[in-house]
Amino acid sequence: DGGITQSPKYLFRKEGQNVTLSCEQNLNHDAMYWYRQDPGQGLRLIYYSQIVNDFQKGDIAEGYSVSREKKESFPLTVTSAQKNPTAFYLCASSIVAENEQFFGPGTRLTVL
Amino acid sequence: QKEVEQNSGPLSVPEGAIASLNCTYSDRGSQSFFWYRQYSGKSPELIMSIYSNGDKEDGRFTAQLNKASQYVSLLIRDSQPSDSATYLCAAPGHNAGNNRKLIWGLGTSLAVNP
Numbered sequence: 001d002g003g004i005t006q007s008p009k010y011l012f013r014k015e016g017q018n019v020t021l022s023c024e025q026n027l028n029h030d031a032m033y034w035y036r037q038d039p040g041q042g043l044r045l046i047y048y049s050q051i052v053n054d055f056q057k058g059d060i061a062e063g064y065s066v067s068r069e070k071k072e073s074f075p076l077t078v079t080s081a082q083k084n085p086t087a088f089y090l091c092a093s094s095i096v097a098e099n100e101q102f103f104g105p106g107t108r109l110t111v112l
Numbered sequence: 113q114k115e116v117e118q119n120s121g122p123l124s125v126p127e128g129a130i131a132s133l134n135c136t137y138s139d140r141g142s143q144s145f146f147w148y149r150q151y152s153g154k155s156p157e158l159i160m161s162i163y164s165n166g167d168k169e170d171g172r173f174t175a176q177l178n179k180a181s182q183y184v185s186l187l188i189r190d191s192q193p194s195d196s197a198t199y200l201c202a203a204p205g206h207n208a209g210n211n212r213k214l215i216w217g218l219g220t221s222l223a224v225n226p
Contacts, residue, residue: 033213041218042200042216042217042218042219043156043200043216045213048213050212058213090155090156097204097212097213098144098204098212098213098214099144100144100146100158100161101146101158101202101214102158103155103156103157104155105154105155106154106155
Protein backbone atom coordinates (compact mmCIF):
# COMPACT_ATOMS: atom_id res chain seq x y z
CA ASP A 1 0.00 0.00 0.00
CA GLY A 2 1.33 3.41 -0.95
CA GLY A 3 1.16 6.18 1.56
CA ILE A 4 2.80 8.48 4.03
CA THR A 5 3.73 7.41 7.53
CA GLN A 6 4.60 9.59 10.47
CA SER A 7 5.95 8.48 13.78
CA PRO A 8 5.38 8.66 16.60
CA LYS A 9 1.68 9.50 16.78
CA TYR A 10 2.09 11.17 20.17
CA LEU A 11 5.31 12.65 21.52
CA PHE A 12 6.08 14.24 24.85
CA ARG A 13 9.17 16.31 25.37
CA LYS A 14 10.71 18.25 28.21
CA GLU A 15 11.58 21.88 27.69
CA GLY A 16 15.09 22.35 26.34
CA GLN A 17 15.21 19.03 24.49
CA ASN A 18 15.48 18.57 20.76
CA VAL A 19 13.14 16.03 19.19
CA THR A 20 12.96 14.53 15.68
CA LEU A 21 9.70 13.67 13.94
CA SER A 22 9.79 11.03 11.25
CA CYS A 23 8.08 11.21 7.85
CA GLU A 24 8.37 8.49 5.22
CA GLN A 25 6.55 8.11 1.87
CA ASN A 26 6.51 5.31 -0.69
CA LEU A 27 4.54 7.24 -3.32
CA ASN A 28 7.66 8.15 -5.32
CA HIS A 29 6.81 11.82 -4.82
CA ASP A 30 9.50 14.43 -5.39
CA ALA A 31 8.10 17.13 -3.08
CA MET A 32 7.60 16.88 0.67
CA TYR A 33 6.30 19.36 3.25
CA TRP A 34 6.05 19.96 6.97
CA TYR A 35 3.15 21.91 8.45
CA ARG A 36 2.21 22.94 11.93
CA GLN A 37 -1.41 23.24 13.05
CA ASP A 38 -2.49 24.78 16.34
CA PRO A 39 -5.99 24.23 17.81
CA GLY A 40 -8.63 25.95 15.70
CA GLN A 41 -6.00 27.31 13.32
CA GLY A 42 -5.02 26.75 9.73
CA LEU A 43 -1.96 25.02 8.29
CA ARG A 44 1.33 26.87 8.57
CA LEU A 45 4.24 25.78 6.41
CA ILE A 46 7.49 25.08 8.25
CA TYR A 47 9.80 23.67 5.55
CA TYR A 48 9.41 22.08 2.16
CA SER A 49 11.60 20.17 -0.25
CA GLN A 50 11.05 19.93 -3.99
CA ILE A 51 13.89 17.48 -4.60
CA VAL A 52 16.42 15.38 -2.75
CA ASN A 53 19.24 17.33 -1.05
CA ASP A 54 17.36 20.61 -1.35
CA PHE A 55 14.82 22.32 0.89
CA GLN A 56 13.38 25.80 1.50
CA LYS A 57 12.11 27.62 4.55
CA GLY A 58 8.40 28.08 4.87
CA ASP A 59 6.56 30.76 6.81
CA ILE A 60 7.58 29.65 10.33
CA ALA A 61 11.00 27.93 10.01
CA GLU A 62 12.62 29.45 13.11
CA GLY A 63 13.43 26.80 15.70
CA TYR A 64 13.09 23.91 13.25
CA SER A 65 15.49 22.03 10.98
CA VAL A 66 15.09 19.40 8.26
CA SER A 67 17.11 17.17 5.99
CA ARG A 68 16.30 15.45 2.69
CA GLU A 69 18.98 12.84 2.12
CA LYS A 70 16.60 10.31 0.57
CA LYS A 71 13.58 10.79 -1.65
CA GLU A 72 11.41 8.78 0.72
CA SER A 73 12.32 10.56 3.95
CA PHE A 74 11.96 14.12 5.28
CA PRO A 75 12.57 14.23 9.06
CA LEU A 76 11.82 17.37 11.07
CA THR A 77 13.80 18.35 14.17
CA VAL A 78 12.12 20.62 16.67
CA THR A 79 14.94 22.34 18.52
CA SER A 80 15.00 23.95 21.93
CA ALA A 81 15.02 27.30 20.13
CA GLN A 82 11.36 26.81 19.19
CA LYS A 83 9.57 28.77 21.91
CA ASN A 84 6.12 27.21 21.65
CA PRO A 85 6.48 23.76 20.07
CA THR A 86 3.28 22.14 21.39
CA ALA A 87 1.21 21.53 18.24
CA PHE A 88 -0.05 19.02 15.69
CA TYR A 89 2.64 18.39 13.04
CA LEU A 90 1.65 17.23 9.58
CA CYS A 91 3.86 15.87 6.83
CA ALA A 92 2.67 15.86 3.22
CA SER A 93 4.00 14.95 -0.20
CA SER A 94 3.14 15.67 -3.82
CA ILE A 95 4.34 14.42 -7.20
CA VAL A 96 5.85 17.82 -7.84
CA ALA A 97 5.39 21.22 -6.21
CA GLU A 98 1.98 22.86 -6.86
CA ASN A 99 0.24 19.51 -7.30
CA GLU A 100 -2.24 18.12 -4.82
CA GLN A 101 -0.65 17.10 -1.56
CA PHE A 102 -1.29 13.93 0.41
CA PHE A 103 -0.94 13.95 4.16
CA GLY A 104 0.36 11.55 6.77
CA PRO A 105 -1.64 10.93 9.96
CA GLY A 106 0.29 13.56 11.93
CA THR A 107 2.31 13.70 15.14
CA ARG A 108 0.94 15.46 18.19
CA LEU A 109 3.83 16.99 20.15
CA THR A 110 3.40 18.14 23.73
CA VAL A 111 6.11 19.97 25.63
CA LEU A 112 5.91 19.38 29.37
CA GLN B 113 1.32 38.11 -0.82
CA LYS B 114 -0.84 35.49 -2.50
CA GLU B 115 -3.99 34.70 -0.54
CA VAL B 116 -6.76 32.14 -0.34
CA GLU B 117 -9.75 33.19 1.73
CA GLN B 118 -12.63 31.23 3.19
CA ASN B 119 -15.51 32.05 5.49
CA SER B 120 -14.57 30.45 8.80
CA GLY B 121 -18.17 29.55 9.66
CA PRO B 122 -19.47 27.59 11.34
CA LEU B 123 -21.85 26.71 8.54
CA SER B 124 -24.79 24.75 9.88
CA VAL B 125 -27.15 22.80 7.60
CA PRO B 126 -29.84 20.20 8.26
CA GLU B 127 -29.30 16.60 7.19
CA GLY B 128 -30.25 16.11 3.54
CA ALA B 129 -29.70 19.75 2.56
CA ILE B 130 -27.07 21.16 0.19
CA ALA B 131 -24.01 22.63 1.86
CA SER B 132 -22.22 25.37 -0.10
CA LEU B 133 -18.64 26.26 0.74
CA ASN B 134 -16.82 29.13 -0.94
CA CYS B 135 -13.22 30.13 -1.49
CA THR B 136 -11.68 33.17 -3.18
CA TYR B 137 -8.10 33.54 -4.32
CA SER B 138 -5.91 36.48 -5.26
CA ASP B 139 -3.45 34.95 -7.75
CA ARG B 140 -4.91 35.13 -11.27
CA GLY B 141 -2.14 32.79 -12.40
CA SER B 142 -3.44 29.86 -10.34
CA GLN B 143 -4.45 26.98 -12.59
CA SER B 144 -5.50 24.32 -10.11
CA PHE B 145 -7.53 24.22 -6.93
CA PHE B 146 -7.99 21.64 -4.25
CA TRP B 147 -10.59 20.91 -1.59
CA TYR B 148 -9.65 18.97 1.53
CA ARG B 149 -11.76 17.66 4.38
CA GLN B 150 -10.31 17.56 7.90
CA TYR B 151 -12.08 15.80 10.73
CA SER B 152 -11.28 17.00 14.25
CA GLY B 153 -7.95 15.61 15.39
CA LYS B 154 -7.16 14.06 12.01
CA SER B 155 -5.06 15.04 9.01
CA PRO B 156 -6.53 16.68 5.88
CA GLU B 157 -7.87 14.39 3.17
CA LEU B 158 -8.09 15.42 -0.50
CA ILE B 159 -11.66 15.23 -1.77
CA MET B 160 -11.68 17.25 -5.01
CA SER B 161 -9.25 18.76 -7.51
CA ILE B 162 -10.40 21.15 -10.23
CA TYR B 163 -8.35 22.63 -13.06
CA SER B 164 -10.75 24.23 -15.56
CA ASN B 165 -13.71 26.57 -15.47
CA GLY B 166 -17.08 25.01 -14.79
CA ASP B 167 -18.29 22.15 -12.65
CA LYS B 168 -16.70 18.87 -11.66
CA GLU B 169 -18.84 16.25 -9.98
CA ASP B 170 -17.77 13.28 -7.85
CA GLY B 171 -20.58 11.50 -6.07
CA ARG B 172 -22.31 13.95 -3.72
CA PHE B 173 -19.56 16.54 -4.20
CA THR B 174 -19.44 19.20 -6.92
CA ALA B 175 -16.60 21.68 -7.29
CA GLN B 176 -17.26 24.86 -9.27
CA LEU B 177 -14.50 27.09 -10.62
CA ASN B 178 -14.91 30.61 -11.98
CA LYS B 179 -11.51 31.99 -12.93
CA ALA B 180 -12.85 35.35 -14.10
CA SER B 181 -14.32 36.01 -10.65
CA GLN B 182 -11.49 34.19 -8.86
CA TYR B 183 -13.61 31.91 -6.77
CA VAL B 184 -14.01 28.20 -6.32
CA SER B 185 -16.85 26.54 -4.45
CA LEU B 186 -17.70 23.09 -3.12
CA LEU B 187 -21.27 21.84 -3.00
CA ILE B 188 -22.21 18.84 -0.89
CA ARG B 189 -25.57 17.38 -1.82
CA ASP B 190 -27.68 15.31 0.58
CA SER B 191 -25.48 16.37 3.50
CA GLN B 192 -24.90 13.74 6.16
CA PRO B 193 -23.77 14.12 9.79
CA SER B 194 -20.56 12.36 8.71
CA ASP B 195 -19.81 15.38 6.48
CA SER B 196 -19.35 17.51 9.62
CA ALA B 197 -15.73 18.63 9.39
CA THR B 198 -13.53 21.55 8.43
CA TYR B 199 -13.11 22.05 4.69
CA LEU B 200 -9.85 23.55 3.44
CA CYS B 201 -9.31 25.22 0.08
CA ALA B 202 -5.81 25.37 -1.47
CA ALA B 203 -4.30 26.85 -4.62
CA PRO B 204 -0.72 27.04 -5.94
CA GLY B 205 1.27 30.16 -5.13
CA HIS B 206 2.32 31.35 -8.55
CA ASN B 207 5.63 32.91 -7.50
CA ALA B 208 8.57 33.77 -9.69
CA GLY B 209 11.67 31.67 -9.38
CA ASN B 210 11.83 28.34 -7.62
CA ASN B 211 9.48 29.10 -4.72
CA ARG B 212 6.44 26.90 -5.52
CA LYS B 213 3.99 25.75 -2.88
CA LEU B 214 0.28 25.60 -2.08
CA ILE B 215 -1.44 28.52 -0.38
CA TRP B 216 -4.05 27.38 2.12
CA GLY B 217 -7.26 28.94 3.31
CA LEU B 218 -8.02 28.81 7.03
CA GLY B 219 -10.94 26.46 6.46
CA THR B 220 -14.71 26.52 6.87
CA SER B 221 -16.28 24.50 9.67
CA LEU B 222 -19.39 22.60 8.57
CA ALA B 223 -21.93 21.11 10.97
CA VAL B 224 -24.68 18.86 9.56
CA ASN B 225 -27.52 18.50 12.04
CA PRO B 226 -29.55 15.26 12.17
